[in-house]
Amino acid sequence: MDDYKKILKIDGDNTKEYFLKSVYEKTQQQLFLEKLLKNENHEKNYKIADVACGGGGLSYHLKNDVFPNAEFHLFDYLDDAIELAKQVNKENDFNYYIDNIYDMKQASNFFDYVFCWQTLSWLDNPKQALSELVRIAKSGGKIFASSLFNLDHDVDIYAKVLDHTKESSKDDIFGNYNTYSLYTIKNWLKGMVANFKIIPFNMDIDLMQNSRGIGTYTKKVTDSSERVQISGGMLMNWGILVITK
Numbered sequence: 001m002d003d004y005k006k007i008l009k010i011d012g013d014n015t016k017e018y019f020l021k022s023v024y025e026k027t028q029q030q031l032f033l034e035k036l037l038k039n040e041n042h043e044k045n046y047k048i049a050d051v052a053c054g055g056g057g058l059s060y061h062l063k064n065d066v067f068p069n070a071e072f073h074l075f076d077y078l079d080d081a082i083e084l085a086k087q088v089n090k091e092n093d094f095n096y097y098i099d100n101i102y103d104m105k106q107a108s109n110f111f112d113y114v115f116c117w118q119t120l121s122w123l124d125n126p127k128q129a130l131s132e133l134v135r136i137a138k139s140g141g142k143i144f145a146s147s148l149f150n151l152d153h154d155v156d157i158y159a160k161v162l163d164h165t166k167e168s169s170k171d172d173i174f175g176n177y178n179t180y181s182l183y184t185i186k187n188w189l190k191g192m193v194a195n196f197k198i199i200p201f202n203m204d205i206d207l208m209q210n211s212r213g214i215g216t217y218t219k220k221v222t223d224s225s226e227r228v229q230i231s232g233g234m235l236m237n238w239g240i241l242v243i244t245k
């Protein structure tokens with residue numbers, strides 16, 4: 001079991017609460033994604049993958065509000081996540097897989113859309129994960145991945161975090177909080193896709209700091225309407241990577 005899975009298991013109640021939060025109330029990133037999808041054909045019976053689906057909140061909202069006729073396939077390596085996703089989506093006829101993002105059992109060239117939400121930054125091997133997301137998408141299919149990206153500097157930041165507000169910190173299990181540069185993403189995707197872009201995700205609303213642990217909140221930049229996003233003391237440069245294969 002890798003360290004991230006250990007953290008999610010040991011902090012099980014927090015994990016469940018985190019997953020369910022995005023089901024009960026759409027996150028700002030979910031709302032942003034839905035705006036990005038507004039010109040897609042909403043009636044077609046697309047094949048959609050939600051990779052590292054957590055509690056299945058992203059698919060829940062996409063099925064209800066964006067792609068009512070699509071066929072959804074949800075993947076995660078955490079059995080508890082898949083169980084929760086099944087409960088959350090009990091009204092929906094979804095397909096579920098306990099599967100590892102680095103070596104998916106899924107056939108290649110299968111999906112019209114592949115979503116991978118808030119996951120690449122948490123991984124030890126994001127390059128391999130990204131190549132799997134591309135592999136399972138159809139030629140001409142689209143991949144949407146939200147993660148931390150460095151658009152202003154050709155610098156990758158591989159950060160290890162220990163959140164002392166969480167039970168898992170007592171065993172000194174560190175998690176990742178990685179930021180990947182545009183430079184690196186370009187290299188990773190070279191020769192594999194038709195095109196890609198990274199759209200910065202800025203927050204339109206104020207989020208309060210409600211714990212001393214990890215969790216995004218905002219601060220207004222003086223003399224500007226912009227907000228910076230902070231989590232655990234780190235600047236969060238969120239972006240949405242949009243790829244056409």
Ligand SMILES: C[S@@+](CC[C@H](N)C(=O)[O-])C[C@H]1O[C@@H](n2cnc3c(N)ncnc32)[C@H](O)[C@@H]1O
Nearest residue numbers: 052053054076077078081099100101117118119
């Ligand atoms: C931060 S959560 C995001 C969950 C969900 N996408 C969301 O937005 O709520 C990251 C997810 O990645 C999954 N994950 C991490 N490493 C994985 C791996 N190697 N294979 C499959 N899933 C993985 C975790 O189990 C967790 O559900």
